[in-house]
Amino acid sequence: xxxxxxxxxxxxxxxxxxxxxxxxxxxxxxxxxxxxxxxxxxxxxxxxxxxxxxxxxxxxxxxxxxxxxxxxxxxxxxxxxxxxxxxxxxxxxxxxxxxxxxxxxxxxxxxxxxxxxxxxxxxxxxxxxxxxxxxxxxxxxxxxxxxxxxxxxxxxxxxxxxxxxxxxxxxxxxxxxxxxxxxxxxxxxxxxxxxxxxxxxxxxxxxxxxxxxxxxxxxxxxxxxxxxxxxxxxxxxxxxxxxxxxxxxxxxxxxxxxxxxxxxxxxxxxxxxxxxxxxxxxxxxxxxxxxxxxxxxxxxxxxxxxxxxxxxxxxxxxxxxxxxxxx
Ligand SMILES: Nc1ncnc2c1ncn2[C@@H]1O[C@H](COP(=O)(O)OP(=O)(O)OP(=O)(O)O)[C@@H](O)[C@H]1O
Numbered sequence: 152x153x154x155x156x157x158x159x160x161x162x163x164x165x166x167x168x169x170x171x172x173x174x175x176x177x178x179x180x181x182x183x184x185x186x187x188x189x190x191x192x193x194x195x196x197x198x199x200x201x202x203x204x205x206x207x208x209x210x211x212x213x214x215x216x217x218x219x220x221x222x223x224x225x226x227x228x229x230x231x232x233x234x235x236x237x238x239x240x241x242x243x244x245x246x247x248x249x250x251x252x253x254x255x256x257x258x259x260x261x262x263x264x265x266x267x268x269x270x271x272x273x274x275x276x277x278x279x280x281x282x283x284x285x286x287x288x289x290x291x292x293x294x295x296x297x298x299x300x301x302x303x304x305x306x307x308x309x310x311x312x313x314x315x316x317x318x319x320x321x322x323x324x325x326x327x328x329x330x331x332x333x334x335x336x337x338x339x340x341x342x343x344x345x346x347x348x349x350x351x352x353x354x355x356x357x358x359x360x361x362x363x364x365x366x367x368x369x370x371x372x373x374x375x376x377x378x379x380x381x382x383x384x385x386x387x388x389x390x391x392x393x394x395x396x397x398x399x400x401x402x403x404x405x406x407x408x409x410x411x412x413x414x415x416x417x418x419x420x421x422x423x424x425x426x427x428x429x430x431x432x433x434x435x436x437x438x439x440x441x442x443x444x445x446x447x448x449x450x451x452x453x454x455x456x457x458x459x460x461x462x463x464x465x466x467x468x469x470x471x472x473x474x475x476x477x478x
Contacts, residue, residue, distance in 0.1 A: 165202045180214040188220035190231035236364040240380030242349035245401035246370040250346035251279040252454035256468035258302035265340040268307030270348045277309035281450025294335040306332040351387040359391035366396040397434035398426040406440040434470040
């Protein structure tokens with residue numbers, strides 16, 4: 152079989168199989184396909200195997216399809232890194248705040264967590280995680296992420312650009328920086344959170360195609376759901392074939408800085424119902440609380456401490472963990 156034919160056969164495979172393809176050979180009418188099955192539950196492996204059989208058995212010249220799955224090598228650090236994108240339909244809804252705190256809460260729950268700040272023109276993760284002024288070094292042409300005090304390693308444009316300078320890079324340079332960050336040395340990390348830029352434009356879609364996340368978390372405010380911005384974000388991930396893990400409702404209810412009582416100008420439960428109507432599970436709600444903004448500005452994520460907001464972030468992290476562990 153010529154190299155060209157092999158490439159054509161590869162192109163016939165469904166996208167999830169292409170991503171996991173380790174080798175494809177054809178000899179005497181028999182196609183032998185080897186796929187990386189790490190991180191997949193038994194049922195998912197069967198579905199993947201069946202989809203490969205179905206795609207290739209339709210090809211002329213192939214009479215037999217053999218699919219082999221490489222087993223996960225336990226104890227050898229071969230656990231597959233999960234990429235979880237955090238997106239929103241529009242800016243300013245607290246997507247970066249939720250990304251940072253979700254990352255910290257996951258790390259507190261025992262995960263090895265990395266965070267990529269994909270918001271090239273408005274990076275905020277260095278501030279949120281208190282890593283401003285730190286510069287990543289490169290080893291073997293790979294960026295080594297910066298370590299925060301919260302058990303989360305991070306790469307952001309804020310670590311790459313000169314401090315205090317506006318980032319006025321053109322598209323390709325910005326795209327390059329994003330690729331370098333995503334292809335950084337994330338060895339040992341089992342969850343990589345990607346804080347996407349706000350909105351649902353081409354950059355987001357291109358990024359989703361090139362570094363296809365395993366799942367996505369949508370952040371919205373209660374009003375957004377009514378205004379359908381969050382729905383657009385859900386549609387973006389659907390279009391990219393990325394499962395939506397769930398929705399986080401941020402700035403839901405207002406915590407009075409004087410008495411600590413929470414009031415709910417938009418009512419409770421509307422966002423959850425609206426999300427579920429759109430087939431999007433609900434992960435939890437975070438109130439509008441001045442202490443979240445203050446601590447975030449100081450580089451101390453509320454999820455890292457024992458304050459009143461930490462449990463809400465821990466609950467969201469637990470929802471994400473349950474999704475990752477689901478068979
Ligand atoms: N639940 C909250 N309570 C109080 N302040 C919050 C809350 N969530 C976010 N903020 C504040 O709102 C502002 C915007 O948050 P953030 O930068 O996380 O939003 P974003 O959606 O990532 O915005 P951008 O579109 O600029 O990337 C910040 O000052 C942040 O501290």
